[in-house]
Amino acid sequence: MAIEARDLVRRFGTLDAVRGVSFEVAQGETFGFLGPNGAGKSTTISMLCTLLTPTSGIARVAGYDVVTDRAEVRKRIGLVFQDTTLDDYLTAQENLRFHAELYGVPRSQTGPRIDDVLEMVGLVDRRGSLVRTFSGGMKRRLEIARGLLHSPRVLFLDEPTVGLDPQTRTHIWGYIEELRQREAITIFLTTHYMDEAEHCDRIAIMDGGQIVVEDTPERLKASVGRDRVQISTADDEAAISALMERFGLDAAMSEGTVAFYVAHGEVFVPRLFAELGVAIESVSIARPTLDDVFMNYTGRTIRDAEASGSERMASSPWMRARRR
Amino acid sequence: MSQAPIDEVARRDEPPSRPPGSGATGTPTVKARHRADLAAVRVAGGRWQDDVRAVTMVWRRELIRFSRNRLRIITSLVQPILFLFVLGTGLSSLMGRGLGAGGSDFKTFMFPGVVAMTVLFTAIFSSVSIVWDREFGFLREMLVAPVHRGALVVGKCAGGATVATIQALIMLALAGLVHVPYAPSLIFSLVGEMVLAAVMITALGTALASRMAQVESFQVVMQFVVLPLFFLSGALFPLRSLPAWLAVLTKFDPLAYVVDPMRREVFDHVRAAPAVRTLFAGGVTWNGWSVPIGLELGLTAALAALFLGIAIYAFGKTD
Numbered sequence A: 001m002a003i004e005a006r007d008l009v010r011r012f013g014t015l016d017a018v019r020g021v022s023f024e025v026a027q028g029e030t031f032g033f034l035g036p037n038g039a040g041k042s043t044t045i046s047m048l049c050t051l052l053t054p055t056s057g058i059a060r061v062a063g064y065d066v067v068t069d070r071a072e073v074r075k076r077i078g079l080v081f082q083d084t085t086l087d088d089y090l091t092a093q094e095n096l097r098f099h100a101e102l103y104g105v106p107r108s109q110t111g112p113r114i115d116d117v118l119e120m121v122g123l124v125d126r127r128g129s130l131v132r133t134f135s136g137g138m139k140r141r142l143e144i145a146r147g148l149l150h151s152p153r154v155l156f157l158d159e160p161t162v163g164l165d166p167q168t169r170t171h172i173w174g175y176i177e178e179l180r181q182r183e184a185i186t187i188f189l190t191t192h193y194m195d196e197a198e199h200c201d202r203i204a205i206m207d208g209g210q211i212v213v214e215d216t217p218e219r220l221k222a223s224v225g226r227d228r229v230q231i232s233t234a235d236d237e238a239a240i241s242a243l244m245e246r247f248g249l250d251a252a253m254s255e256g257t258v259a260f261y262v263a264h265g266e267v268f269v270p271r272l273f274a275e276l277g278v279a280i281e282s283v284s285i286a287r288p289t290l291d292d293v294f295m296n297y298t299g300r301t302i303r304d305a306e307a308s309g310s311e312r313m314a315s316s317p318w319m320r321a322r323r324r
Numbered sequence B: 001m002s003q004a005p006i007d008e009v010a011r012r013d014e015p016p017s018r019p020p021g022s023g024a025t026g027t028p029t030v031k032a033r034h035r036a037d038l039a040a041v042r043v044a045g046g047r048w049q050d051d052v053r054a055v056t057m058v059w060r061r062e063l064i065r066f067s068r069n070r071l072r073i074i075t076s077l078v079q080p081i082l083f084l085f086v087l088g089t090g091l092s093s094l095m096g097r098g099l100g101a102g103g104s105d106f107k108t109f110m111f112p113g114v115v116a117m118t119v120l121f122t123a124i125f126s127s128v129s130i131v132w133d134r135e136f137g138f139l140r141e142m143l144v145a146p147v148h149r150g151a152l153v154v155g156k157c158a159g160g161a162t163v164a165t166i167q168a169l170i171m172l173a174l175a176g177l178v179h180v181p182y183a184p185s186l187i188f189s190l191v192g193e194m195v196l197a198a199v200m201i202t203a204l205g206t207a208l209a210s211r212m213a214q215v216e217s218f219q220v221v222m223q224f225v226v227l228p229l230f231f232l233s234g235a236l237f238p239l240r241s242l243p244a245w246l247a248v249l250t251k252f253d254p255l256a257y258v259v260d261p262m263r264r265e266v267f268d269h270v271r272a273a274p275a276v277r278t279l280f281a282g283g284v285t286w287n288g289w290s291v292p293i294g295l296e297l298g299l300t301a302a303l304a305a306l307f308l309g310i311a312i313y314a315f316g317k318t319d
Helices: A041-048 A070-075 A092-102 A107-120 A136-148 A166-182 A217-224 A236-247 A265-275 A290-298 A302-313 A317-323 B004-012 B028-040 B048-068 B070-094 B106-135 B138-143 B149-172 B184-209 B217-231 B244-251 B256-268 B274-280 B293-317
Strands: A003-012 A015-025 A030-034 A056-061 A077-080 A154-158 A186-191 A202-207 A210-215 A227-233 A252-254 A257-262 A280-286
Touching (some): A041 A056, A092 A107, A092 A136, A136 A154, A202 A290, A210 A217, A227 A265, A236 A257, A236 A265, B048 B070, B070 B106, B106 B184, B106 B256, B149 B293
Parallel strands (some): A077 A154, A154 A186
Antiparallel strands (some): A003 A015, A202 A210
């Protein structure tokens, strides 16, 4: 196993940020933690990266205990944090050189190695430029290159695309996908973007400091088993109560429409028109997405969870680290 | 749990070297070569050589950043130059005739103090830049590396001390303008004392920075540490014949034990009346006993070691 965690717990004062998390990640696997901000993803990742000592429980990364063998773990992992950790006043190449020296990359290999990672993220032309002249996306690419410089066994990406525009996000994912194909590297990432979790071999949905469910994205979506139907009607209130009375369906308002889940949506819709008794203006049927998976297992959408979790985010370890 | 052999097998089938001139990615062969390359590096174990590399690199980073910031080099010289040539000239005229023979005047007296001041301000600024490293995240890049925290602290202090020494050397070059001769023995010992002071102050700054959370704390350090250190050091006025309350405070200023030997050596090389010499370069006394230069420097070295120890300990505790 590249990573194995058993009953990891982390408390900050009275706040239980992570409450008993267990999972395993195989060598070469891309494993994602999906959940709203404040779910405990970053706290878990920082325990795995030896930056935070677990209150209880054990974790091993690349075969080494994250508490007793910190240095061994650190040599074998690459880290890309949410916030940039580059030196703006050094060039791209100097940042990489700094990393190579601190991680003890053999001298003879440092030069070629820097060339390789720069080439991989398409920054060869900008190697001599000061990092402060880079865009957000370029900085993130450079950080990914740096995270790979010492050939880690496990690459940790904490919200690798947060704060980037959609086009750059797609770009970054292109690099990560390429990396997965080229290397036998294990990737552990956290995200609160549903579409990004689709890139993972396996995901664990996290909410309130616990893993709610864990499986491949396909199986998770299949487990929902029902399609999401959204209708807009002349009288939404009446439609919701009619859905309950006539079909026994639990509908709710979502994004300005009446939304509910039903097996075989395309078969159900003709009945809906015939029997609802409220004028329907539009209908859309969608196969389950990870949003629906999240909804199914936690009873709320990830956006709702974000809204209620925002106070907890303020006490996440990264935020604290910045304030220390 | 030991899966080391898996990678080893996967990684051996490609040549480790990278053919020259391979610019483009995209073809399967290039990708295959990348696999070998990206996987070929093995990070070395935790040997002392690794810590030496870390120290050297952290030190080099300080120098790179310093050399790139020309504005900082120039602006941090403005203050000592103003002190020496504007305040110094003004106070000289207040004193009337100067210190006696040889054209030396109050500026000659102030010169070692201003050199020490340059060391003080540059060294503190360099070491407290750790707070900026923390603010902008780079400190985390350093702290998560598989090297001893002590190596990072030593590298940072060495870098800050080097930068402070370079700045003070620029000031030292102005010696002739204030009638201090460029005697090799004098320059040699002044440089030695500058280095010692730079190490001591950088270590102090690093120890302070280890507990500073915000950039704003820098102001606090300036007001509560740097300025008192400066004013009580005797850089601007003689420590002899001060009122008792002030005289006592100066004895506790580590910088006083750096300024004093520098000044005594300067006065060994300029002509001044004995009375003037006693007044301006009479040395620090403890209860009437004149502290020898050797002891002053030994004290500074001991403080440097103490502050460095505190800084290493404090950074060992940082998450």
